[in-house]
Amino acid sequence: MSKFKKKKGGELPAISTASLPDIVFMLLFFFMVATVMRQNTLMIENKLPFADQIEKLDKKDLVMYIYAGKPSSRYQSSAGTQARIQLNDKFAEVADVKAFILAERESKREELIPFLTTALKVDGDTNMGLVGDIKKELREVNALKINYTTRTGDANQNVQ
Secondary structure, eight states: OOSOOOOSSOOOOOOOOTTHHHHHHHHHHHHHHHOOOOSOOOOBOOOOOEESSOOOOSOGGGEEEEEEEOBOGGGHHHHOSSOEEEETTEEEOTTHHHHHHHHHHHHSOGGGGGGOEEEEEEOTTSOHHHHHHHHHHHHHTTOOOEEEOOEESOGGGGOO
């Protein structure tokens, strides 16, 4: 007589799925917190020029972006082929820059206003006359802190 009996049929027990919903929700919350939503949809071509001496901006929440360049191919039928300005998610005229800057200042706390920076993301093929007009409008509303956004690389790569 044996005290120990062997189990008949060496089947594995079923895998418990009780913790599966917890894992799914934990992953869901992680991706909800870690995902960054796109701020603006680019409606223009924006091939930034190269620069070899650049600095990175510290606080991105204190930056107001002004895009300039030719409308992308899907917007050329309605906006034309000349260089345009994009403020947030719509095309704008040079005269609209003042209102844009003032609206952005109103949305910030008063102590942060002196630290606001205007970033110009201008396509490399854009006429400098448009950039000059934008800068003139910025001077009129005393937005003198300007950043030109570029790509890292040798500045001679622009010349073809």
